[in-house]
Amino acid sequence: MKIGEIKELLSAEVLCGEDQLECQVYSACSSDMMSDVLAFVKDQAVLLTGLVNPQVIRTAEMMDMKCVVFVRKKVPGEDIVELARDSGIVLMRSDLRMFEACGILYSAGLKGHEKGGN
Amino acid sequence: MGENIRFHFDVDGDDFSSAGAASVEVKKQLRKLGFSPDVIRRVAIAMYEGEINMVIHADGGTVDVEVGDEDITMILSDRGPGIADVEKAMQEGFSTARDNIRSLGFGAGMGLPNMKKYTDDMKIETALGLGTTVIMKVNV
Numbered sequence: 001m002k003i004g005e006i007k008e009l010l011s012a013e014v015l016c017g018e019d020q021l022e023c024q025v026y027s028a029c030s031s032d033m034m035s036d037v038l039a040f041v042k043d044q045a046v047l048l049t050g051l052v053n054p055q056v057i058r059t060a061e062m063m064d065m066k067c068v069v070f071v072r073k074k075v076p077g078e079d080i081v082e083l084a085r086d087s088g089i090v091l092m093r094s095d096l097r098m099f100e101a102c103g104i105l106y107s108a109g110l111k112g113h114e115k116g117g118n
Numbered sequence: 119m120g121e122n123i124r125f126h127f128d129v130d131g132d133d134f135s136s137a138g139a140a141s142v143e144v145k146k147q148l149r150k151l152g153f154s155p156d157v158i159r160r161v162a163i164a165m166y167e168g169e170i171n172m173v174i175h176a177d178g179g180t181v182d183v184e185v186g187d188e189d190i191t192m193i194l195s196d197r198g199p200g201i202a203d204v205e206k207a208m209q210e211g212f213s214t215a216r217d218n219i220r221s222l223g224f225g226a227g228m229g230l231p232n233m234k235k236y237t238d239d240m241k242i243e244t245a246l247g248l249g250t251t252v253i254m255k256v257n258v
């Protein structure tokens with residue numbers, strides 16, 4: 001799915017990386033615990049989280065992720081947006097709650113893992 | 119066989135929001151040096167967890183990275199409280215972090231296990247009241 005479709009499906013506002021909305025992603029993960037993301041994530045390109053701090057962006061950067069979505073009406077500060085911009089990560093925010101946001105993306109074909117891996 | 123490349127960073131113990139900045143920088147440098155994405159990712163994650171630990175448990179410290187022909191070595195040193203029981207600290211889920219740390223997305227007790235998992239060699243030297251040094255190697 002294109003990152004732009006995630007924006008549409010979640011009625012999200014794009015905070016940076018508008019130029020990468022055509023980029024394709026195949027899998028996503030969601031967590032508010034960054035250590036868990038660092039431990040268990042394999043090649044998921046999208047992170048949905050309700051946690052808002054600079055470590056979210058650094059964690060995504062460590063995992064070579066392409067897109068971070070802040071759910072639950074969270075509004076990140078400019079420092080966080082700046083960090084994402086520097087890392088070339090598409091940043092979005094949505095008013096949806098985590099469960100709904102994940103459900104919508106999953107139903108639309110985004111998977112929890114890349115091509116039948118684990 | 120050229121000179122090994124070295125990086126040194128001071129990690130500020132008072133500033134959680136800048137924790138991890140050194141790891142991001144190392145990741146950028148390793149990319150420039152042309153290492154494989156797998157090696158870069160493993161180094162970056164291990165160092166990042168180590169950096170976070172120095173900030174949340176030990177009031178900051180230093181990181182030295184040495185890029186050799188056969189491996190990349192990371193040495194993380196702090197003068198924090200030390201680790202009372204290393205074997206216990208290595209267990210998944212063991213954490214002495216308080217809830218305010220968990221609300222920041224860390225403190226799940228996965229840091230040291232992650233560091234072990236992503237590196238080829240890891241040693242912890244620690245003394246109560248004196249500090250901790252973690253030495254990790256990733257083969258290239």
Ligand SMILES: Nc1ncnc2c1ncn2[C@@H]1O[C@H](COP(=O)(O)OP(=O)(O)O)[C@@H](O)[C@H]1O
Pocket residue numbers: 035171172175176196198199200201207208212213214215224225226227228229230231250
């Ligand atoms: N640099 C350090 N200085 C002192 N204690 C540490 C340090 N690193 C880890 N620890 C101890 O080991 C425990 C486990 O570490 P870790 O696996 O990273 O989990 P977490 O950081 O989530 O608590 C910590 O809760 C802490 O008690």
Ligand SMILES: [Mg+2]
Pocket residue numbers: 167170171224225227228229230
């Ligand atoms: Mg830790």
